[in-house]
Amino acid sequence: VTSDPLIQENDSVLLYLSPRKNWIVRARASQEFHTHLGRVQLGNLVGLAYGAQVHSTTGEVLWALRPSLYDLIRKSERRTQVLYPKDLGFVAARTGLGPGQIVVEVGTGSGVLTAFAANLVRPTGHVYTFEARPEFAEVARRNLERVGLGEYVTLGVRDAIGGIGVTGADVALLDVGAPWELVPSLGAALKGSGMLAAICPTMNQIERLVESLGAGGFVDVESVELLLRSMEARTGMTRPSTRMHAHTAYLVFARKVLASA
Numbered sequence: 001v002t003s004d005p006l007i008q009e010n011d012s013v014l015l016y017l018s019p020r021k022n023w024i025v026r027a028r029a030s031q032e033f034h035t036h037l038g039r040v041q042l043g044n045l046v047g048l049a050y051g052a053q054v055h056s057t058t059g060e061v062l063w064a065l066r067p068s069l070y071d072l073i074r075k076s077e078r079r080t081q082v083l084y085p086k087d088l089g090f091v092a093a094r095t096g097l098g099p100g101q102i103v104v105e106v107g108t109g110s111g112v113l114t115a116f117a118a119n120l121v122r123p124t125g126h127v128y129t130f131e132a133r134p135e136f137a138e139v140a141r142r143n144l145e146r147v148g149l150g151e152y153v154t155l156g157v158r159d160a161i162g163g164i165g166v167t168g169a170d171v172a173l174l175d176v177g178a179p180w181e182l183v184p185s186l187g188a189a190l191k192g193s194g195m196l197a198a199i200c201p202t203m204n205q206i207e208r209l210v211e212s213l214g215a216g217g218f219v220d221v222e223s224v225e226l227l228l229r230s231m232e233a234r235t236g237m238t239r240p241s242t243r244m245h246a247h248t249a250y251l252v253f254a255r256k257v258l259a260s261a
C-alpha cells in the first residue's frame, strides 16, 4: 500500500461545503478564494492530505477533496448541451469503452463526452473527434487541456458528413442534431462488430437514426432511456426527492457488420 501524495503547489482541489456549494481551486501561495462564507488562503492547501479540512476567515469548515474527472468536467466551460453521468456511464458499459481502443466521435461540442472517452481509453488508446464549428472546437480544446487529456485526442475542425478519414475504430460516439446523416461516415470508420452509441434528445431523432442504421450495415440496434431518481436519505424519513430530471437524452446503440462478399 502506498500513501496518497499530499496536495502540491498548483494542484486542483475541490473545496467542498455542500452538494450545491463547492468550487475547484488551485493550491497557490499568496492567493485567496472568496466565498460568501469568508475567504480561504489557497496557499494553506499545500502540504495537506486530500480529505483534510480547511477553515474560511469566518470559521466555516470546508473539505479539500481530490476532484474526480466528472468534477472537473462539470465545472468546465460549456457552450453546448452536455451529458449527465447516468448517460455517460451507460454508454461506457454498453460499448465496452476501455484502454487501448480507438474511438471516433461527432460532434465534439464542449468536449465532455470526448474527455470521458479519452480517460477510459488512455494511455494507449486514442479519440478522433470532429466538430464543425471552430468556436466550439476551441472551447473543447481548452477543456481537454485543462483536465490533462489533450494528448489522447485529435480534434478535426470540420463537417464529418463527407467522411472522417479514420478506419478500424472500436467505438463510434455520435451526438449531433441529425445523427442519421453521419451513419455512412461512422460505418466506414468502424471495424466489423464495432459499437456505435448515439445520444438523441428527441424521439424523431431516434426514429430516423434507427431507420438509417438498419439500412446502413448495423445490427443489434437498441434504444433506451435511463431515469435517475434521487433519494432524500434522513433517518426514519427516507424517500425519493419530490422533483427529478424527467428527461436528458435517449441512447441508441448498434453494431457494425461487414457486407457479405
Ligand SMILES: C[S@@+](CC[C@H](N)C(=O)[O-])C[C@H]1O[C@@H](n2cnc3c(N)ncnc32)[C@H](O)[C@@H]1O
Binding pocket: 080, 081, 082, 083, 106, 107, 108, 109, 110, 111, 112, 113, 114, 130, 131, 132, 133, 136, 158, 159, 160, 161, 175, 176, 177, 178
Ligand atoms: C450537442 S453538441 C455535442 C456535445 C458533446 N457531446 C459534449 O459532451 O460536449 C453537438 C455538436 O455537434 C456539432 N456537429 C453537428 N453536426 C456536425 C457534423 N456533421 N460534423 C461535425 N460536427 C457537427 C455541433 O456543431 C455541436 O457542437
